[in-house]
Amino acid sequence: MSDFTVVDFFKRFPTDDYCLNHLMEIRFGTSFECPKCKKHSRFTKVQKRPVYQCQWCAHQISPMAGTPFEKSRTPLQKWFYAMYLFTTSRHGVPAKELQRQLGVTYKTAWRMGHEIRKYMTNVDGDNQYGGHVEMDETFMGGRKRNRSPSYKRESPFKGKTIVYGMVERDGKVQTYVIDKRTRKTIKKHVDAKVVAGTVISTDEAPCYQFLEKDGFEHGTVCHEHDEWVNGIHHTNTIEGFWSRLKNSIRGTHIHVSKKYLPNYLGEFEYRYNMRKSPKWMFERLLGAF
Numbered sequence: 672m673s674d675f676t677v678v679d680f681f682k683r684f685p686t687d688d689y690c691l692n693h694l695m696e697i698r699f700g701t702s703f704e705c706p707k708c709k710k711h712s713r714f715t716k717v718q719k720r721p722v723y724q725c726q727w728c729a730h731q732i733s734p735m736a737g738t739p740f741e742k743s744r745t746p747l748q749k750w751f752y753a754m755y756l757f758t759t760s761r762h763g764v765p766a767k768e769l770q771r772q773l774g775v776t777y778k779t780a781w782r783m784g785h786e787i788r789k790y791m792t793n794v795d796g797d798n799q800y801g802g803h804v805e806m807d808e809t810f811m812g813g814r815k816r817n818r819s820p821s822y823k824r825e826s827p828f829k830g831k832t833i834v835y836g837m838v839e840r841d842g843k844v845q846t847y848v849i850d851k852r853t854r855k856t857i858k859k860h861v862d863a864k865v866v867a868g869t870v871i872s873t874d875e876a877p878c879y880q881f882l883e884k885d886g887f888e889h890g891t892v893c894h895e896h897d898e899w900v901n902g903i904h905h906t907n908t909i910e911g912f913w914s915r916l917k918n919s920i921r922g923t924h925i926h927v928s929k930k931y932l933p934n935y936l937g938e939f940e941y942r943y944n945m946r947k948s949p950k951w952m953f954e955r956l957l958g959a960f
């Protein structure tokens with residue numbers, strides 16, 4: 672998947688100091704105007720401490736400040752390697768696997784995974800959607816439908832989380848956890864993200880019925896009547912994303928709670944959105960700090 676192999680990784684980041692130096696370079700550079708003495712200065716690493724110091728006034732800068740590494744006792748190289756694993760795996764990295772590969776506790780591995788997912792979500796950034804966009808919702812998590820009589824009146828969606836998503840054909844995907852499938856909720860996201868005049872394909876759910884009135888070229892397919900394609904309209908792209916997402920989460924993680932679901936979604940969006948340039952995934956993630 673990536674041209675950046677494990678061997679390449681350890682060649683480039685053989686020690687914690689190499690990682691720290693990389694962090695310093697991408698965050699501040701090593702030669703700039705000192706914020707304290709205002710002279711143009713070269714900052715050099717202080718022995719045995721993770722800080723860099725001004726050549727004139729000894730003012731110190733920590734490249735880890737404000738990053739998840741700052742308060743972590745896990746060495747920087749392990750963090751970098753964990754990020755490497757996240758960007759080179761196809762289905763995500765379970766905490767158990769991180770624990771095994773890094774030699775850290777399960778709790779630490781679990782926390783690292785969540786910090787990395789947060790960054791993957793942030794790097795993906797704020798895109799606008801245009802051209803031809805597909806939208807759909809899906810249900811994730813919760814307990815399995817129980818068919819025993821005492822559960823008969825229970826909704827099949829009980830305990831599940833609604834995820835709404837939009838994908839540009841041949842472009843990027845963006846998902847949201849939503850509380851209700853209402854026009855108001857969908858409209859809020861459409862107004863924020865979708866460029867005027869965009870062609871939009873959905874199913875016949877009532878929550879999408881404002882789109883035409885709002886000036887979009889809206890077409891639908893009626894899945895209940897076994898209609899999957901209607902001219903240029905179908906929702907196969909977004910449905911493909913849902914099924915890959917669900918398979919990956921099911922195969923990789925034991926349980927994903929509603930609280931952390933947005934982070935997992937962010938991770939999978941990142942991977943999908945970077946699919947055409949997998950070798951930049953790790954670089955972009957490193958650049959995010």
Ligand SMILES: [Zn+2]
Pocket residue numbers: 705706707708709710712725726727728729730
């Ligand atoms: Zn200075």
